[in-house]
Amino acid sequence: xxxxxxxxxxxxxxxxxxxxxxxxxxxxxxxxxxxxxxxxxxxxxxxxxxxxxxxxxxxxxxxxxxxxxxxxxxxxxxxxxxxxxxxxxxxxxxxxxxxxxxxxxxxxxxxxxxxxxxxxxxxxxxxxxxxxxxxxxxxxxxxxxxxxxxxxxxxxxxxxxxxxxxxxxxxxxxxxxxxxxxxxxxxxxxxxxxxxxxxxxxxxxxxxxxxxxxxxxxxxxxxxxxxxxxxxxxxxxxxxxxxxxxxxxxxxxxxxxxxxxxxxxxxxxxxxxxxxxxxxxxxxxxxxxxxxxxxxxxxxxxxxxxxxxxxxxxx
Amino acid sequence: xxxxxxxxxxxxxxxxxxxxxxxxxxxxxxxxxxxxxxxxxxxxxxxxxxxxxxxxxxxxxxxxxxxxxxxxxxxxxxxxxxxxxxxxxxxxxxxxxxxxxxxxxxxxxxxxxxxxxxxxxxxxxxxxxxxxxxxxxxxxxxxxxxxxxxxxxxxxxxxxxxxxxxxxxxxxxxxxxxxxxxxxxxxxxxxxxxxxxxxxxxxxxxxxxxxxxxxxxxxxxxxxxxxxxxxxxxxxxxxxxxxxxxxxxxxxxxx
Numbered sequence: 001x002x003x004x005x006x007x008x009x010x011x012x013x014x015x016x017x018x019x020x021x022x023x024x025x026x027x028x029x030x031x032x033x034x035x036x037x038x039x040x041x042x043x044x045x046x047x048x049x050x051x052x053x054x055x056x057x058x059x060x061x062x063x064x065x066x067x068x069x070x071x072x073x074x075x076x077x078x079x080x081x082x083x084x085x086x087x088x089x090x091x092x093x094x095x096x097x098x099x100x101x102x103x104x105x106x107x108x109x110x111x112x113x114x115x116x117x118x119x120x121x122x123x124x125x126x127x128x129x130x131x132x133x134x135x136x137x138x139x140x141x142x143x144x145x146x147x148x149x150x151x152x153x154x155x156x157x158x159x160x161x162x163x164x165x166x167x168x169x170x171x172x173x174x175x176x177x178x179x180x181x182x183x184x185x186x187x188x189x190x191x192x193x194x195x196x197x198x199x200x201x202x203x204x205x206x207x208x209x210x211x212x213x214x215x216x217x218x219x220x221x222x223x224x225x226x227x228x229x230x231x232x233x234x235x236x237x238x239x240x241x242x243x244x245x246x247x248x249x250x251x252x253x254x255x256x257x258x259x260x261x262x263x264x265x266x267x268x269x270x271x272x273x274x275x276x277x278x279x280x281x282x283x284x285x286x287x288x289x290x291x292x293x294x295x296x297x298x299x300x301x302x303x304x305x306x307x308x309x310x311x312x313x314x315x
Numbered sequence: 316x317x318x319x320x321x322x323x324x325x326x327x328x329x330x331x332x333x334x335x336x337x338x339x340x341x342x343x344x345x346x347x348x349x350x351x352x353x354x355x356x357x358x359x360x361x362x363x364x365x366x367x368x369x370x371x372x373x374x375x376x377x378x379x380x381x382x383x384x385x386x387x388x389x390x391x392x393x394x395x396x397x398x399x400x401x402x403x404x405x406x407x408x409x410x411x412x413x414x415x416x417x418x419x420x421x422x423x424x425x426x427x428x429x430x431x432x433x434x435x436x437x438x439x440x441x442x443x444x445x446x447x448x449x450x451x452x453x454x455x456x457x458x459x460x461x462x463x464x465x466x467x468x469x470x471x472x473x474x475x476x477x478x479x480x481x482x483x484x485x486x487x488x489x490x491x492x493x494x495x496x497x498x499x500x501x502x503x504x505x506x507x508x509x510x511x512x513x514x515x516x517x518x519x520x521x522x523x524x525x526x527x528x529x530x531x532x533x534x535x536x537x538x539x540x541x542x543x544x545x546x547x548x549x550x551x552x553x554x555x556x557x558x559x560x561x562x563x564x565x566x567x568x569x570x
Contacts, residue, residue, distance in 0.1 A: 181430065181431050182430050184433045184434065186428075186429040187427055188430075188434070189414070189427075189435075192410075196407040196408065196409055196410065197406065199401075199405060200401070200406060200476075201407075202388075202389040203389060203393060204398070204422045204476060204479075205393030205394050205423060206427070207390045208390075
């Protein structure tokens with residue numbers, strides 16, 4: 001038990017240090033590609049971590065989580081297009097819009113369980129996708145180019161690669177810290193208890209839906225933050241970011257890394273996006289290799305990569 | 316007679332064509348241990364589930380200390396002092412024993428929208444948990460995952476969880492189910508102690524336990540109350556004897 005904990009902590013610590021020193025390496029080697037790639041990875045790690053809060057800890061299998069990436073992104077893009085470039089306005093709007101969306105779809109979908117819940121969250125995300133496709137003023141299907149990244153009044157320059165990378169990393173670590181506090185709080189225990197046994201939790205006096213709903217909103221808001229970062233990273237936002245396959249990618253990252261483990265989604269995002277990147281360079285049929293690989297990890301690594309690490313020295 | 320702690324009046328619950336609870340009425344006085352017995356399929360668990368709010372009745376009413384709780388949701392009944400244990404052990408398997416009990420204490424310690432402080436380090440919740448665990452003899456097993464507890468220990472934990480909500484009325488659905496002889500004896504002893512502190516409705520198959528513990532017994536057959544009285548009265552009741560003997564065949568037939 002102790003040894004396996006050590007393996008997990010060692011890997012997590014290694015990843016944290018690697019992420020922290022990456023810009024130093026890239027500035028010496030001049031490898032800006034790695035920095036671009038890892039900025040993207042860090043953003044998706046935040047999105048996956050937010051999904052893990054409801055999916056891993058809360059047992060709510062949301063299949064529409066990419067919607068918040070789009071909502072956060074469009075909040076930044078639309079405000080930028082309308083001449084409001086200040087990040088102090090764009091980002092709070094992105095978070096608020098995501099929270100509101102989560103509140104509405106959560107209130108409706110949390111009445112259902114299991115497959116129905118998956119289908120309803122999927123349906124809402126697809127609705128958001130089609131609404132964005134219909135926004136002719138903001139590029140419709142083709143998406144919306146963001147000509148100027150969010151402006152934080154000289155506090156931080158998002159157009160500087162390194163500064164932007166560290167902002168994303170700070171958001172990821174901040175998000176993980178928040179999630180860690182939440183899952184160990186009274187609220188977090190209730191949400192995890194509901195995942196484990198809802199009838200029992202009701203019998204000892206917890207109203208299930210309102211705790212789940214609040215958790216759902218926190219998760220959506222965090223993912224909206226990832227969306228705002230992603231739009232700034234690509235200088236572009238399009239409906240494609242909300243497409244259901246995107247939601248699927250996020251789910252895979254969480255499952256791959258380890259559901260209900262704090263650091264799992266980060267590892268999942270790194271492994272998934274690196275594999276995608278390198279396999280697609282080797283062959284255009286990269287999905288043929290990726291698929292079986294995921295299958296193996298899910299089949300033999302209960303609890304994902306994090307779970308495998310946990311059993312490393314026991315097996 | 317003083318107002319009963321629990322009053323059930325003409326409760327009816329149907330599942331399709333089957334009447335699982337058929338105009339059941341019963342009173343439980345404060346401090347009483349009231350046993351509900353009956354052959355398999357008599358509707359005992361259905362009745363308990365309506366008392367706790369997991370199921371809503373089609374007709375009739377349930378009063379707790381004079382207050383109509385027939386349509387009150389399960390979680391709020393818990394706040395009003397009703398606690399249950401489940402026939403099939405129903406715990407949070409991936410939590411420790413202490414966490415299970417502490418959550419029950421937490422449920423009755425105001426709302427749980429606290430997002431920052433580590434709940435496992437809140438002293439009064441942990442103390443309440445350990446007190447309840449000690450009460451049922453599980454003190455030394457506090458930090459063990461529930462999935463690793465023995466079946467008997469899980470049954471005791473069910474009790475500890477119910478106790479941690481500080482109930483006025485404890486609804487126990489077959490606490491002896493699946494226990495060995497020594498474990499059963501321990502459970503009976505435990506219930507004998509608990510009954511001094513809290514009123515209990517006990518659903519149980521173990522007749523030795525029921526007759527040893529109960530102040531009054533209600534006999535349910537096919538969802539209907541056929542007799543209600545003291546253990547001595549029930550023992551001598553012809554209809555009860557007939558129901559039990561006659562039902563043996565029905566029981567085997569239904570498996």
